[in-house]
Amino acid sequence: MRRTLFAAGVGFGLAGIGGLAAHDAQEALAQVPPTTAQPASPSTPAAAQPASSVLAVSGCKLKGTQAGRKGQQLFDAAMGGRAIATLTGALVPMTLSEIPVDPAQARARLSTSAGSPSLRLDAYVPVSEVTVFTMRDLSVVPSHVWATSGHKVKIVSASADALRAELTIGGTENQKVPVSGSCDAFSLQPGKATPMEVPGNARGYMTKRSTLDLYDRANGSVVFSLKMIEGSGQLFWSTESKAGFVHVQSRSDISVDGWARWGDLEALKKGELRDQYVPPTTALAGAKLALENSPPVVKATKEIPVRARRDEKEKPIGVIEAGAELYMMETIAGWTNVLPVSLGMTPPEDGGFWIPSSEAPK
Incomplete structure (x- = not known):
C-alpha cells in the first residue's frame, strides 16, 4: 500500500x-589516538553487532x-x-x-x-549528518578567544567522556577553530546565546583588512588571526588603547578579548556600536x-x-x-x-x- x-x-x-x-560519513578532520578495531565474529553478521563491540566509542x-x-x-x-x-x-x-x-x-x-x-x-x-550545538563557551585560545554557546559545531573526534569539534566562523573564508569539552558542553538543541555587556563609554571599531592579527597585549605576541571574506568586516568595541594598539572585544559565534593594531581598525563615531553585540540564535524548524x-x-x-x-x-x-x-x-x-x-x-x-x-x- x-x-x-x-x-x-x-x-x-x-x-x-x-x-x-x-x-x-565525511572524513574526520582531527587526529585521535589510534584504536584497534575488533573484527566481527564470523558467526554473527555485522548488522547485528553493536558499535561498542566493533570499535571504540564515546560514552557521551x-x-x-x-x-x-x-x-x-x-x-x-x-x-x-x-x-x-x-x-x-x-x-x-x-x-x-x-x-x-x-x-x-x-x-x-x-x-x-x-x-x-x-x-x-x-x-x-x-555523525556529520546530525547538527550539534555548543551549550557553553569553549576555549579556543585561553583567555583570548572562545567558541560561544548556542552555535553549530562539527564533531571530529571523541573520547570516553569528552568530544572534540570544530566551529566555522561566520563571515570568514571558511575559517575553522578547534574546541573540546565534556559531554554536557554539547547538545542536539542550541544552547542559550548570551549577549555581551557593552560599557556606555565604549567605542566601536571595524576591521579595515580581510586579515586581522590579535595580540595578547599591546605590542605583544600574535595569538590568533581572523581571516574575513574580502569586503566584509568584524565589529569590536573598546575602552582602552596603548602604544598604537587597541584593546578590542566582541561576541558572535566566537568571543574575542585581545589587542589589535590601531592601523588595522577603523574607529566608528563615538556612541555608534551598530547594535551588533547580541549574538545570533539558531531557530530549529522542520x-x-x-x-x-x-x-x-x-x-x-x-x-x-x-x-x-x-x-x-x-x-x-x-x-x-x-x-x-x-x-x-x-x-x-x-x-x-x-x-x-x-x-x-x-x-x-x-x-x-x-x-x-x-x-x-x-
Whole structure:
C-alpha cells in the first residue's frame, strides 16, 4: 500500500514510504589516538553487532529535537548493514550516542526519542549528518578567544567522556577553530546565546583588512588571526588603547578579548556600536508534512517492538513507546504497518515499521 506525504505550502512530495540513496560519513578532520578495531565474529553478521563491540566509542549522549536532512538514511548497524528508515525533514526527537572515537570509521547510534513518547528506532547515522550545538563557551585560545554557546559545531573526534569539534566562523573564508569539552558542553538543541555587556563609554571599531592579527597585549605576541571574506568586516568595541594598539572585544559565534593594531581598525563615531553585540540564535524548524487520505491515529498504551519486516525472527529495530501517537497503515497477514504522527521518518520501499496486529493499539 502506498501513501503520499505532502509538505504544507511547499509542494513537497514523498512517494509512499520510499528511501533515498545513503550518504557516506565525511572524513574526520582531527587526529585521535589510534584504536584497534575488533573484527566481527564470523558467526554473527555485522548488522547485528553493536558499535561498542566493533570499535571504540564515546560514552557521551546528546539529546534534542531537530529536523534531520531530508533523504538521510538510518541504518541498522554502525558499519555496513541495511537502511531501515529515511528522514523526511520534519522535526524528530533524537538521542545520539556511541559516537566513534574516530567518526570516519563508523556511524554513531541514533535513537529517535529524547524523553517524550515516540516511535523509537535504534539506528545508526554518520555523525556529520546530525547538527550539534555548543551549550557553553569553549576555549579556543585561553583567555583570548572562545567558541560561544548556542552555535553549530562539527564533531571530529571523541573520547570516553569528552568530544572534540570544530566551529566555522561566520563571515570568514571558511575559517575553522578547534574546541573540546565534556559531554554536557554539547547538545542536539542550541544552547542559550548570551549577549555581551557593552560599557556606555565604549567605542566601536571595524576591521579595515580581510586579515586581522590579535595580540595578547599591546605590542605583544600574535595569538590568533581572523581571516574575513574580502569586503566584509568584524565589529569590536573598546575602552582602552596603548602604544598604537587597541584593546578590542566582541561576541558572535566566537568571543574575542585581545589587542589589535590601531592601523588595522577603523574607529566608528563615538556612541555608534551598530547594535551588533547580541549574538545570533539558531531557530530549529522542520517541514510540515501530512498524509493524503489520513489514516486513523491511535495512542500506544504499552511498549511494542517494531520490526523492519513481517517476521517474528527479525530482530526489532526499535519500539513504540507507551503514549506515542501513530498512524495505522495497512494490515497484512497478521502484521500492521505504522508511521509516527510527526512523519519525521519513513521506512524504505522494501520494508516498514511492522508490529503484530494482535498488539496494535485500538
